[in-house]
Each structure stands twice: as structure tokens, then as C-alpha cells.
Amino acid sequence: MMNVMRHLRVPNKSVQDVIVLLKDNDLLNNGMRICPDSDGKHRLIPLSESAPHNLPEHFSEFEEVIHEGKIDERSNDSWWKHLSEIIGEDTITEYGESWPSNHEFIGDIMIVRINEEISSYREQIAISKMASHPKVRMVMEDRGVQGELRIRDLSPIALRQDSEIITGDISEEMCDTRVLVRESGKSILCDPRRAYFSTKLQTERLETLSLAKELRSMLDRPLRVCDPFCGVGPALATLLGETDLVGRILASDLNPDAIELLLDNLRRWDRRDYPTGAKKISRLYEDRIVGVADATKLHEDPSITGAWDLLLVNLPHRTVELLPTLVPLLDRTGTSMIRGRVIVAESEIEDVNDAIRKALPPRLQGTPEPTLKIKRDYSSTLRLCAFEAWIGPAS
Ligand SMILES: C[S@@+](CC[C@H](N)C(=O)[O-])C[C@H]1O[C@@H](n2cnc3c(N)ncnc32)[C@H](O)[C@@H]1O
Known part of the structure; x- marks a missing residue:
């Protein structure tokens, strides 16, 4: 990968x-x-x-x-060493490629995907990983993203308490999954069991930042950014880190837990007061519209529609289908941009490119057609892709 x-x-x-x-x-x-x-x-x-x-x-x-990036096998080596001490070289060889050499860190939580065939070794895997990563507080098994709110099904395998590693019955009260993650100089509060968050999208967010800077220099003013699938707000964190890049923001999500965490984040990033609990979408400041909302309904509100320069569409399994309800959010009196992510079978990329082009208004003259770029494998046949579309003013 x-x-x-x-x-x-x-x-x-x-x-x-x-x-x-x-x-x-x-x-x-x-x-x-x-x-x-x-x-x-x-x-x-x-x-x-x-x-x-x-x-x-x-x-x-x-x-x-x-x-x-190339994984430093020397630091990875040590977990294999621990594993082999616990279960023996023969068992490691028997299951070959099935062992999880990758993992993701969210704060001090390590998240690991474990193949069915080695699932009976999950505790030994977690103990070995923890032994080679002494700062990890908890190892959780990732059983995939689920439902419309895209929340990961995470289950704790091992927890470090003082100098002991506990496995087996780990009660809910023991596993606090609320963590602060540092990214692009900002702290992002997230809770992977309550709202979607992935550290793997950082490069994506930096690409969005560089596109946003291009759009800003074209419009010659701070951007009005609409992030209607904002989760806990990581895309906004990166954009807000750049002085004078962002003016107005709309940040909404269907998941009230994501909005609660987002409000905490905005309080720190904006250095202003924000309510503590999640509320229905509303204008909290002249330049901040925030809250719980179904993105497909936003265009029905005349105070929200036709008002945004940059629209982020981050619901990759539904992006193409939802585009028609989202396009009206753009301010078509000037140049605007949509940045989206899509999950698609590799064999269907050309068809989906056509569908995206049909769903969008004419592109800005002199800019390329919106085209899916493969970012990484989502499964053996599906690819996670991204596109950007420069939209010209309506004539
Ligand atoms: C893949 S996550 C992306 C979250 C965030 N943008 C990020 O990069 O971390 C998709 C988000 O869309 C939200 N969502 C799903 N359906 C929605 C809808 N109809 N309207 C608004 N948000 C929705 C989910 O709750 C989830 O937080």
C-alpha cells in the first residue's frame, strides 16, 4: 500500500x-x-x-x-521479536502475510486490523505491539467503518495501567477513547468510537490546503468554506492554520457526537466561545454556521444556499449520488471549487468520471476536467479516490 x-x-x-x-x-x-x-x-x-x-x-x-514513506523495519522488527518469544517462530511462519505489520496511531491509542485466521492470537499481537511501543496506552481492534455515520467498530484488546498490561475483560469505564491528536500544528479532539476520524487523511488535507490557496489567490479574498460532512473538523483545522485563508465557515454533520467534539475544537482554534452540547445547525457567529444537519437538506435553507467558494464532500461511498443536492450550495456568481473523495471499483473509474462531470456545472475555462485520482486501495477491487473541480461562474 x-x-x-x-x-x-x-x-x-x-x-x-x-x-x-x-x-x-x-x-x-x-x-x-x-x-x-x-x-x-x-x-x-x-x-x-x-x-x-x-x-x-x-x-x-x-x-x-x-x-x-518507507516503514523503518528496525522499529517494526522489535514487535516481531516479542511476538516470536510469546508464540514461537513456527506459528509466525505458518500464518505468513496474515500478521498485522501495519497499525494506526490515534493519540496514544494503537488501532490494528486483525485477519480472521489469526484472530485467536489478538492478545499476543497487542502485547507484542505494546512492548515495542511503550507510549501506547491501549490497543484496539478495528473491525471496519460502519453505518451512515462512518464510525469505526473498535474493540479494546489490551490496556496499559501503570506498568501492567491488562487483556481480557476490559470494562467500558476503563477505556477512555477521547484523545487529542496533533496535526499541522493544531490539536484535534476526537473519539474514534463516537465519530469518524482518520490520521491517514493528512496528505489529503494538505492537498486541499494547497488547492484552497490557489482559489484564494484567484478570488483575492479569504474563502467561504462549506464542510457539510465535517466530522470533528480535521479539514478545517488545516485550513484555519493558514493566516487569512478562511473567512466564513459552515461546518455540519449528521452525527451529534462529532459536532460536540467539533465545538470543543473550534473553541481552541478560533479562541472564541462555543456551546458545549451539539445543537441543530445555526449561525453561532456572523462568520460561523455550525451544527447537526443532513447535508442533503442544506440547500433548502435560503440563508445557506449559493454562498460558498469551497465545498468539501467527504462521504466517499455516496459522493457522486449526493452531488446534485450539494452543488446549489456554491456561490455561482464567481469561481468556486468542489473537492471530493469517492470509493469506486478500479474498472469503473472512467464511468464515474463521466458521472461526476455530468453532475457538475461547467468547469472554469482553462482548468482540467474533474478526474478521479487513486489515493489508495480500499479493498481488493475498490479504490479510494479524490477529485477537484474548478467551477466557472454561471453565465
Ligand atoms: C468519512 S467521514 C468524514 C469526516 C470528516 N470530514 C473527516 O475528514 O474526518 C463522513 C462524515 O459524514 C457524516 N454524514 C454521513 N451522512 C451524512 C449526511 N447525510 N449529512 C451530513 N453528514 C453526514 C458522518 O457522520 C461522518 O462524520
Whole structure:
């Protein structure tokens, strides 16, 4: 699986100094490898997922590049060592590729997918992973995203309490899944058992940031951003990190728990007061419309419709079907943009490209047709894709 991520391109002679500096600033991605650049004169140093998009001044002389990340097998090695001590080399060999070499961190929670055939070893897997990652508080099994609210079915396998690792009966009260995640210099409060959140979308969010900057320079004013499937608000966190990029925001979601967490996030990002509980969508400030709402109904409100420059559509299994109800939200008196994610069978990408083009108003002259780009595998046949559409003013 491709895992593109941010790297700092540093001349070979400065690599050691820069590593020390990055470590001091908590900006180094420890689980990934430092790779040689194709010119042989530079190395690509992987940046931590929480690194702010404007790096501190002392790194400004180095170019930042998006490049495929390579897992540092040395740090990965240690969990295999622990596993082999518990279950033996023969069992590891017997199940070959089935063992989970990947995992995701959400704060101090490690999330692991476990194949059916090795599910009886889930506790040994969790204990080994925890032994090689001493900062992990809890390992949870990811049984996939479910239902319309796209919440992950997560079940705790092991929990660290003081210096002990507990497995087996882990009660609800013991496993607090509310965590603060650092990304692009902002803290994002999330709770993966109550609302959708994925750290794997960070590159996606940075791409949206760079498109938003292009749109901002075209319109020559801060953007009005509409995020009607906002979850806990990670896309907005990245955009709000850029000075004068964002003016008005509409942030809504069908999931009240996501809105409750979003309000907490907005309170910190905006440094203003926000209500504590989730409420139906309403204008909380002149430039902030926030709350629980069905995105497909937003266009029925005349105070919301026709008012946005940048529309984020992040409900990938329904994006194409929902586009007709979302397009009216755009302000068609000027240039606007839709940025969307779509899950599609690889064999159907061309048909879906056609469907997207048919569902959207004419594109801005001189910009490319909206086209799905594959981001990663979703299953053996399905791909997770993204597109951007530059929309021209209505004539
Ligand atoms: C894939 S998640 C994306 C969340 C967020 N944008 C992010 O990047 O983390 C999709 C979100 O859409 C919300 N959702 C699903 N159907 C919806 C609808 N009809 N109207 C508004 N939100 C909806 C879910 O609750 C979920 O939070």
C-alpha cells in the first residue's frame, strides 16, 4: 500500500544536524525510514504527522517534498521479536502475510486490523505491539467503518495501567477513547468510537490546503468554506492554520457526537466561545454556521444556499449520488471549487468520471476536467479516490 507523506530534502552533509533539530522539535517521524534522494546528494527525512505545515524558521532553507514513506523495519522488527518469544517462530511462519505489520496511531491509542485466521492470537499481537511501543496506552481492534455515520467498530484488546498490561475483560469505564491528536500544528479532539476520524487523511488535507490557496489567490479574498460532512473538523483545522485563508465557515454533520467534539475544537482554534452540547445547525457567529444537519437538506435553507467558494464532500461511498443536492450550495456568481473523495471499483473509474462531470456545472475555462485520482486501495477491487473541480461562474 502506498503511504505518501511529507519529507524534508536535506543535503547529505547536513542530515545528522537536521535529525537532531527535528528530534528536539518533536518533528521527526520515528517509525519511517530516511531515504536517499534520486540525485544521490540529498536525503529525504520523514516528518512527523503532527508537524505544522509552516515548519519553524530554521528549516526554511530545506525543500519539503511529498514522497512515498518507507516503514523503518528496525522499529517494526522489535514487535516481531516479542511476538516470536510469546508464540514461537513456527506459528509466525505458518500464518505468513496474515500478521498485522501495519497499525494506526490515534493519540496514544494503537488501532490494528486483525485477519480472521489469526484472530485467536489478538492478545499476543497487542502485547507484542505494546512492548515495542511503550507510549501506547491501549490497543484496539478495528473491525471496519460502519453505518451512515462512518464510525469505526473498535474493540479494546489490551490496556496499559501503570506498568501492567491488562487483556481480557476490559470494562467500558476503563477505556477512555477521547484523545487529542496533533496535526499541522493544531490539536484535534476526537473519539474514534463516537465519530469518524482518520490520521491517514493528512496528505489529503494538505492537498486541499494547497488547492484552497490557489482559489484564494484567484478570488483575492479569504474563502467561504462549506464542510457539510465535517466530522470533528480535521479539514478545517488545516485550513484555519493558514493566516487569512478562511473567512466564513459552515461546518455540519449528521452525527451529534462529532459536532460536540467539533465545538470543543473550534473553541481552541478560533479562541472564541462555543456551546458545549451539539445543537441543530445555526449561525453561532456572523462568520460561523455550525451544527447537526443532513447535508442533503442544506440547500433548502435560503440563508445557506449559493454562498460558498469551497465545498468539501467527504462521504466517499455516496459522493457522486449526493452531488446534485450539494452543488446549489456554491456561490455561482464567481469561481468556486468542489473537492471530493469517492470509493469506486478500479474498472469503473472512467464511468464515474463521466458521472461526476455530468453532475457538475461547467468547469472554469482553462482548468482540467474533474478526474478521479487513486489515493489508495480500499479493498481488493475498490479504490479510494479524490477529485477537484474548478467551477466557472454561471453565465
Ligand atoms: C468519512 S467521514 C468524514 C469526516 C470528516 N470530514 C473527516 O475528514 O474526518 C463522513 C462524515 O459524514 C457524516 N454524514 C454521513 N451522512 C451524512 C449526511 N447525510 N449529512 C451530513 N453528514 C453526514 C458522518 O457522520 C461522518 O462524520
